[in-house]
Amino acid sequence: MSERYLAFDFGGTKVDIGVGTATGDMLASTRFSVREAESAADIVERALAEALTLIGDRPIQAVGVSTMGITRTDGVWLAPAIPGWATLRLPERFQQAFSTVPVIIDNDVRAALEAEHRWGALQQSDYAAYLNLGTGIALSLWAHGRVLPGAHGAWGEIAYWWDPGDRGFEAGHAPFEERYGGGALDRRVRAEFPPYQSLREAFEHCRDPRFDAFVADVFREIAYRLGQAWTLLDVEVVAVGGGIAAQFERIAPILEATWRSFVPFPPRLVKSAFQGQAGLFGALAIALRGVGVI
DSSP, X not given: OOOOXXXXXXXXSEEEEEEEOTTSOEEEEEEEEGGGSSSHHHHHHHHHHHHHHHHTTSOOSOEEEEESSEEETTEEESOTTSTTGGGXXXXXXXXXXXXXXXXXXXXXXXXXXXXXXXXSTTTTOSSEEEEEESSSEEEEEEETTEEEOOTTSOTTOGGGOOOTTOOOGGGTOOHHHHHHSHHHHHHHHHHHSTTOXXXXXXXXXXXXXXXXXXXXXXXXHHHHHHHHHHHHHOOSEEEEESGGGGGHHHHHHHHHHHHHHHOSSOOEEXXXXXXXXXXXXXXXXXXXXXXXXX
C-alpha cells in the first residue's frame, strides 16, 4: 500500500487539509472557512483536529504545511490577512502534534510552485514563475533546479509594491495587495456594481460594459507591474493560481497583450494545474522533502 503524507494549506479565507502520495495523488481532503474559527490559534487547532479524523489509524510518513508569509520559530512575518497569525508559533505546535515524523513548513506560494514543477503546469521548465492572484498577491521563482527563497525568505512578496504617497510596510500596509488583492477587488465591486457582492459573482453574472472596462483597467495595471518583473527575471513560463485564476480565460489575454507590447521576451502564460488547491498540493510536495523525496 502506498506511503501517505499529510498536507495543510492555510490561506487568507480557507484551510485545506489532505492526505496524498509521493506521486501527487490526493487520496482524501477537506476544507473549512477561516470565518468559522474565533481566532488564529483556533484555526490551527481545528485544522489539527480535522487532520486526525482524515488520517484515521493509518500511519503517515511526513507532514507538509504551506502558509502565508515567512514562518519563524517565534511567529510568522508578512502575513496580515488573518489577525493574530503573526504571533503563532507554528513549528512548535506542529512538532508537538506530529512528534514522530518530519514536519516541513514553507510559504504557500513557493510550495505551490514546487507542486506545479513536480506534477503540474511547469514540468520541464528551467526558468518559471508561479503567480498567485487571490486574497493575496505574490510570486515565486524556479531557477537552477529549485525554488528561490531570497535572502530573507521574502522573494516574490510583491504585495508590498508601492506608488508615491502610499503608506508601506513600516506602517503595516501592503499597498499593491490592498489595491488589487481579492478582498480589495470584492470591495470595489460591491461599491461600483451593486448588487454583486464579489468579483467572482460579477464575472459570472454582470453584463454591464462598465464592468468589462473595470476588468480591463485592473488587469492592465497588474500586467504593467508584472511586466517590469519579467524584464528583470526573464522567465519562460508563468503559471497563474489563486481564486482569481478561475477567470484565467478572461484575464489572460489582457496580461499577454500588455506583455507583448513592452517585454522583450514575454513569458508564456498557463493556468495552474491545481487551481484552487495549488497550496494543498504544494504542502504535499514539501512534505516529501522531509523524507528526502526531492
